[in-house]
Amino acid sequence: LPRRLGSVIFSGFRALGLYSNHLAHVLRFHKKHREFYVLTAVGQCFHTYNVSNALPEDISSLAADRMLVYAAFGKLISAFAKNKEVVHTYTGHQADVHLLLPFGDHLISVDKDNVVIIWDVESEDTYLQISYDKASFEVSALMHPSTYLNKILFGSSQGSLQLWNIKSNKLLFTFPGWASAVTVLQQTPAVDVVGVGLASGQIIIHNIRFDETLMKFQQDWGPVTALSFRTDGHPIMASGSPIGHIGLWDLEEKKFVTQMRNAHTTAIAGLTFLQNEPLLITNGADNAIRVWIFDVAGGDGRLLRQRTGHSAPPTKIQHHDQSSLNILSAGQDGTLQSFSTVHERFNKSLGHGTLNKTRAKKKGVRNDTAKLPAITTFASETARQSDWDGIIACHRGFLVTTTWNYQRGSIGAHKLEPERFNKNRSLNVHATAVDITSCGNFAVIALSSGHIDVYNMQSGFHRGHYGKDKAHAGAVRGLSVDALNQLTVSVGADRLLKIWRFRSKELLHTHSLPAAPASSLLHRDSGMLAIALDDFTIHILDMETRRTVRRFSGHRGQINDMTFSPDGRWLITASMDCTIRTWDLPSGSLVDCFLVDAAAVSLSMSPTGNFLASSHVDGLGIYLWSNNTLCSLVSLRPLPADYEPTVIMLPGTCPKNSGLSAPFFIPTIPGLVPQFALPSTPSEDQSKIVNLGVLAQKSTFYLQLENALDSNSYEEPVKLLRELGPSAIETELRALSPDMGGDVRVMQSFLKMISSILQSKRDFDLAQAYLALFLKLHLRFIADQPELMEEAESVSAHLEETWMSMQMLLNQNICLLSYIKSALL
Structure with missing residues (x-):
């Protein structure tokens, strides 16, 4: 989570939609659970599916053995036990660490100054330190050859390789290389044979025992970013590329088998075949982890499961329903996604915006010429989402607005475009604001030309427009419809706020603003309209009295977004000054303000009021902040003694029956043969019940x-x-x-x-x-x-x-x- 400074109301809870970055994943096998765990680095945390505690800086390298997880950040290295607790910290590097390799009871690390340090894991002491000359041998990769005791193989940016005995600190052999930087070193299933990936795209299968190259492959997609070998009986090697393609090679026939194009939208950071299974795990900087299974003819892999988020920062987030369980997010990558606040398995992607859905399926997203730009803003309503589309979105610099269907998880049936611009498409007009009525039947769309149009969400038909020609003389910056579909309010660049009758489209009221508005937001239950102005102030207008009732100032940058609390008492605003402020409307005062590392671009308060969601500049995730005002200390003080309902819970006041104690001597009847004295049998007319009625007072x-x-x-x-x-x-x-x-x-x-x-x-x-x-x-x-x-x-x-x-x-x-x-x- 972004660090916060000074907030009393909100505290960081968790981040949604973050799965991977540019670092390769690490595979770990838990012997007790008999399960594989995948570890990926995400900013200052690593995920084990399960999430670790945060580190002070972003993770630069990640490694794991059977007991611990090692994460390098800056010049330090931390060892985590149970994915949460830091049990060891290794200090000694003078530069940032970028390579890690667990090696038995030791850990090998390489920093950017070309210094290799071998640590004793338990004592945290330095066992050995090796310094290389960057000009002759800059370490770029390292590995431990299988069955080679105390041996480590180093690869360099100059292309040569060196085999060292780290116990005796001796250089055993230097391999001249192939005149290209080594990017990957990977052990093959065969002993003495390693796979070497080069920056030239070459893949070398080399026997290090005899210094003999067994085979060579050439990858046409650029440098080799990752290598992995199948161990389930099929001699297949997989290689990763910077453009997201994966190549599959047959090692027996020494030929290229097939390619998995566009496995990721960015470079393949890591790929690993599971031991003795036909499963391949990949991750990339596009914030995605994918599992591929090889069970089809031809040797190609199909997608089995995945965890994906936005590959570019979100532009707009909004809670979708009243349960606060789902958050809709539109990103600069052109996708609209839904993230669950309960569990990641409920996440779903609604896909990319496109003008031709059928063509997009045939050609793919990358080759779709009708692909729409990123969504800038959207509105959603759940009232009729099971009957027709319930989401409408504006696209950057685009006139057409699109509808989306949340139930089907895809783009909807309608592309809404005003007919007045059909004859002159050269005009630079685009949609700026949208809203959906609370009944879910109508969508209101505002344009940069000043026009405001109404469409039916079921049929997509045009149902009228506001104003004789234009609603505003300039671009419309904000648009809202009240809860009863009686009024429509719009704010424009002409510094005017206008209130219209929704059905008849007639103008009811005009209000002048002191500065041009940036955006507006209506709280439908209370009828309060918040208007963010370009002078960094916020005005609150009461829709019933049509008067400005509050003015807030204090931000020192552009106001990016606003959100109301469910009861309408708080207005929470985010600005480019990296502050998130909470204003109390009844008292007209600032009640909370806190700083974040990166400016928030969008905010959304959950309908239940328990969480505030935010997205930030250059951040791929959605961050949840818990509302501390909903929590209070649990009082252990008992209820007062005169609280009468407690009488029913009072245990019985009658004394407990005491246990019968046996006498020390059992009575007997004297005689030649002693006999036990049996208790006398009471007469039938003698009652055992004592009647207290006579004695009771x-x-x-x-x-x-x-x-x-x-x-x-x-x-x-x-x-x-x-x-x-x-x-x-x-x-x-x-x-x-x-x-x-x-x-x-x-x-x-x-x-x-x-x-x-x-x-x-x-x-x-x-x-x-x-x-x-x-x-x-x-x-x-x-x-x-x-x-x-x-x-x-x-x-x-x-x-x-x-x-x-x-x-x-x-x-x-x-x-x-x-x-x-x-x-x-």
């Missing part, structure tokens, strides 16, 4: 319930019960049972007391707590007594009636609070 609460039967006044028993604690309340309610000395009439009087509390429309929670505990203690007994059942039905009717009035009051309060939260008072 009536409490004050019990007596007041008896008196209330005659007076029908229950104020005194309720007042007494309110003064008792939870334990005393349970004791009193237990004593109402005939088994504990009570009476059915007194229990009936208690139910009438509950009815009187409910009819008074006071102490609703108190009555609920008392009734819940009473039913918990005496439910079975009540079910057997007709008098009590009749009274219980009466209590149930009063309870339902009271709850209906209570629910109506609660709904009124919720409605009033929602209005106060969304309105500026």
Whole structure:
């Protein structure tokens, strides 16, 4: 994540859409799990599918062995255990490290000053240091030849190779090379034989034991960037190129087999065949990792699975639905993608924009002459997305706007273009702003010529335009439709804000702005319109009163994007001054501001308010910031003792049955043959149940319930019960049972007391707590007594009636609070 300085509200959470960069991936096999793990470097982190903790600088080299992952950044090297914890740090290089090689209990690193250091992994001490003269031997690649004990093979930019014994620090042999820089060294499945990739495009299969070249291949796509060999019984070698093609070579017949064109849109950074499997893993600087399987005739590989993001920085991001689970992102690479905030398996790409979808499928994206430029802005609506297209997008410098279908994950059926420009296409007119109505039926499109048109999203038909000729004298910079499809608001380069009636297209209001607007954003629920001006200020206009209610200033650069919080209380803005500011609309003040490393170009607040998403200059990912105001400390302080609903949760207050203790001596009957004295059997007419009714003393609460039967006044028993604690309340309610000395009439009087509390429309929670505990203690007994059942039905009717009035009051309060939260008072 970009570093933030000073934010109180937002804290970095995670990054979406980042998978790979220009560094080659590393393959790691976990013996315990019996699984392969792929590691790729992404900025300051590496991914193991799983993500590591961040390092202070971008990773310059990556390597792994069976226990640790090694990442070089700047002049330092860190060793990670379990992909998270830094367990070792190696310091000693005077220049940036660019090559790493794990070697048993040691780690070999090479920096840009041509210094090779061999480290002891556990002690972090330097075992050996070798310095080369850059003019004669600049290290560009290194490897450990299989079965060669303590031997390391170095390749150089001058083309020669050197074999060293690092234990004795001796140069064993120098290979003259092939007059071209060595870019890749890779062990083949055969012992003593290595594959050498050269900057000239040559691939050399060389026996280093006899210094003999076995075969040569020539790649026509430029320098060799990666090599790998199949180990599942097929003698196939794969080679990578700078333009994204992969070549497959047959080592038995010494010929070129096939090519995998456009495997990546940028140079192949790394490719690796899995051990004894027909699977090839590739990655590149286009922010993609792909797995290819070789199970078809002809030896060609097909795409099995992939993780891809934008290969160029995003230009616009926006949450797609109310669940906050998906973020739509348009990138400078011309693609529209959806990223899931839950898991990467829910990501999907909607593809590139094109004028001819069928031709694009046949020729491919790279060869499509009708390919559209990058998307500059878009609008989405989920109301009718299952019926027809729900996304509309503007393209850089292009008049045609395109529709997209989220459900199908592809470009839509319509290309919307105003007919007025059909006769004169030489005019430099392009779409600048779009919006979709909340019902999902209409799209409103604004042009740089000042025109605003309305189209039907289902049929693509033109449904009118605003103004007699043009809506504005200059380019339209912002466009919005309210929640009820009653009003359309537009801002233009002519420094005017205009409010139109959506259906009749008539002009209702014109408002002059102090400076030219850069963009506008409408919060549909509250009716607040935010306008970013070219003088770096922000004006808030109330659509109901049509007056400016707030003015915010403080940014020192162009305002790139704005977003409202779901309740409309906050406006969050991003500027080219590398700040992200949060403004509180009710108080009209700045509540938060923080700096980021790169200026944010787009912002989107989730509909649930828990995350802020941002995209940044020269960044390929989408960064999520968690909203700290939704979190609070968990209080361990118990509830107050007078909180009545706790009585139902109180455990029984009666003493536990004590266990029977056996006597020290079992009694016996004396005689010639001693016998055990059996306990006497009680008579049948003797009862084991002790009747406490005669012995029980009536409490004050019990007596007041008896008196209330005659007076029908229950104020005194309720007042007494309110003064008792939870334990005393349970004791009193237990004593109402005939088994504990009570009476059915007194229990009936208690139910009438509950009815009187409910009819008074006071102490609703108190009555609920008392009734819940009473039913918990005496439910079975009540079910057997007709008098009590009749009274219980009466209590149930009063309870339902009271709850209906209570629910109506609660709904009124919720409605009033929602209005106060969304309105500026």
